Amino acid sequence: MGDSKFTKTIACIGAGYVGGPTMAMIALKCPQYKVVVVDINAERIDAWNSEKLPIYEPGLYETVAQARGRNLFFSTDVEQAIFESEIIFVSVNTPTKTFGQGAGKAADLQYWEKTARNIVKIAKTDKIIVEKSTLPVRTAQAMDRILNANDNGVHFEVLSNPEFLAEGTAIADLEKPDRVLVGSQTTELGLKARDELVQVYANWVDKERILTTNVWSAELSKLVANAFLAQRISSINSISALCEKTEADVTEVSRAIGMDTRIGSRFLNSSVGFGGSCFKKDILNLVYIADSYGLHEVARYWEGVVNMNEYQKCRFVDNMIKVMFNTVADKRIALFGFAFKADTGDTRESPSIDVARQLIEEHAGVVITDPQAIENAKTDLADCLGSVEFARDPYEAAKGAHAIAIMTEWDEYRKLDYEKIISQMERPAFLFDGRNILDHKKLFELGFNVFPLGQPSLKHYE
Numbered sequence: 044m045g046d047s048k049f050t051k052t053i054a055c056i057g058a059g060y061v062g063g064p065t066m067a068m069i070a071l072k073c074p075q076y077k078v079v080v081v082d083i084n085a086e087r088i089d090a091w092n093s094e095k096l097p098i099y100e101p102g103l104y105e106t107v108a109q110a111r112g113r114n115l116f117f118s119t120d121v122e123q124a125i126f127e128s129e130i131i132f133v134s135v136n137t138p139t140k141t142f143g144q145g146a147g148k149a150a151d152l153q154y155w156e157k158t159a160r161n162i163v164k165i166a167k168t169d170k171i172i173v174e175k176s177t178l179p180v181r182t183a184q185a186m187d188r189i190l191n192a193n194d195n196g197v198h199f200e201v202l203s204n205p206e207f208l209a210e211g212t213a214i215a216d217l218e219k220p221d222r223v224l225v226g227s228q229t230t231e232l233g234l235k236a237r238d239e240l241v242q243v244y245a246n247w248v249d250k251e252r253i254l255t256t257n258v259w260s261a262e263l264s265k266l267v268a269n270a271f272l273a274q275r276i277s278s279i280n281s282i283s284a285l286c287e288k289t290e291a292d293v294t295e296v297s298r299a300i301g302m303d304t305r306i307g308s309r310f311l312n313s314s315v316g317f318g319g320s321c322f323k324k325d326i327l328n329l330v331y332i333a334d335s336y337g338l339h340e341v342a343r344y345w346e347g348v349v350n351m352n353e354y355q356k357c358r359f360v361d362n363m364i365k366v367m368f369n370t371v372a373d374k375r376i377a378l379f380g381f382a383f384k385a386d387t388g389d390t391r392e393s394p395s396i397d398v399a400r401q402l403i404e405e406h407a408g409v410v411i412t413d414p415q416a417i418e419n420a421k422t423d424l425a426d427c428l429g430s431v432e433f434a435r436d437p438y439e440a441a442k443g444a445h446a447i448a449i450m451t452e453w454d455e456y457r458k459l460d461y462e463k464i465i466s467q468m469e470r471p472a473f474l475f476d477g478r479n480i481l482d483h484k485k486l487f488e489l490g491f492n493v494f495p496l497g498q499p500s501l502k503h504y505e
């Protein structure tokens with residue numbers, strides 16, 4: 044099976060933000076395995092095989108470059124990859140359903156199911172199928188039924204191995220994960236498959252960090268991890284609103300509570316709202332699952348996390364309009380950052396999308412700058428390109444602007460020459476710091492009217 048110079052052949056179906064980086068790391072750490080990443084999107088595969096990878100991620104290019112052509116291969120030949128591999132990771136997308144039952148909440152499993160049916164059609168030998176995508180709890184049961192309803196004597200063992208990497212730090216997260224989670228059936232074949240997957244990770248991850256559970260716990264833990272992380276952000280964002288009314292400072296509150304080791308300091312940065320392709324979708328999925336089991340109180344509890352996030356985004360724009368004398372019509376507003384977080388070009392569910400759209404509705408002249416996300420921003424705002432400008436250079440974006448809104452915590456925005464920037468802006472000049480990353484006092488001294496989140500504003504007028 045596979046090329047004889049390799050001890051194992053591993054395939055990954057889905058060459059996206061998860062499939063590409065995770066397989067590049069396995070290939071880098073395990074030169075004895077052949078790793079083939081396949082996708083139906085030929086353009087994406089071409090990009091993985093080129094000098095300009097399809098996603099921006101610090102350290103990714105270096106990782107791919109070391110293994111590509113040696114034991115890491117990107118291809119559109121899904122069938123060959125299924126045929127030749129012993130382990131198949133599936134990391135296709137699982138977005139929120141937009142139609143039919145569960146629309147707006149449940150996960151759309153059509154890509155997963157198509158993949159499973161493709162595997163059944165092509166496989167001639169037993170295989171381990173690894174759920175890498177984030178899936179609703181008990182999906183493995185459905186997959187097991189689809190996969191093992193064949194009459195050609197092939198056995199498929201389904202494992203759940205959810206991915207916990209965060210964009211922007213994917214390579215560091217993969218190299219030194221907090222934990223790797225492997226869920227399996229407790230049957231003899233299930234445990235054998237589990238041990239085989241554990242062996243793959245044991246090539247570079249400490250054994251104590253490789254956690255094995257039953258398959259349902261692994262599936263559910265992934266949704267719960269994202270829900271808990273997002274809940275911390277919504278919790279601190281709810282407090283930012285209260286700080287603005289009480290002259291408390293949310294960064295001081297974060298620090299004070301985060302030093303309690305039971306609470307911990309991470310993920311307590313107040314922001315214009317969390318974005319990204321997963322938090323909202325995974326929480327809504329959890330909500331849908333809870334409702335479908337009749338656990339409506341549980342569902343409403345987690346739904347509150349998403350509702351608070353929507354509130355935070357609206358609150359940010361409402362405040363901009365209010366302080367800019369109740370109108371932003373024909374005012375030039377520069378959005379600094381469009382990616383959903385720093386160090387990525389990904390804009391999926393970015394709060395910038397909602398903020399830009401609300402400002403456009405108010406007839407503001409929106410100009411967007413971002414070091415990596417301009418192309419994605421153009422796609423996200425394709426229906427209103429006439430009302431928005433794009434500028435790679437933040438100084439250009441701010442020229443003639445009435446206001447700047449910091450939307451993404453890119454390090455370069457901390458280092459800009461704001462004296463030069465304000466000299467080219469309309470007066471009064473407004474700065475809304477949606478990430479609380481700038482030196483507000485200094486900006487105020489330069490002449491800006493500064494509106495941080497959850498902190499007293501600094502104004503040159505009453």
Ligand code: NAD
Nearest residue numbers: 057058059060061082083084134135136137154176177206
């Ligand atoms: P993505 O959209 O970037 O990539 C998915 C890829 O799967 C696409 O390139 C698509 O063309 C391909 N695909 C779809 N159907 C296919 C098929 N039948 N055959 C071959 N290829 C097919 O998605 P992503 O961000 O990589 O997320 C994938 C999964 O991982 C999701 O379930 C997500 O929730 C989960 N996840 C994502 C992250 C993240 O940071 N993005 C982190 C952890 C988990």
Ligand code: UGA
Nearest residue numbers: 206207208209210276310311312314317318319321383384
């Ligand atoms: C998140 C999780 O952190 C990963 O563990 C998980 O694997 C992934 O989702 C997934 O399942 O897709 P990601 O969305 O890439 O990763 O990025 P995060 O660092 O979690 O940031 C999410 C959003 O929360 C960003 O918009 C970020 O700016 C925001 N955030 C984060 C805050 O507003 N405040 C914080 O304190 C931290």
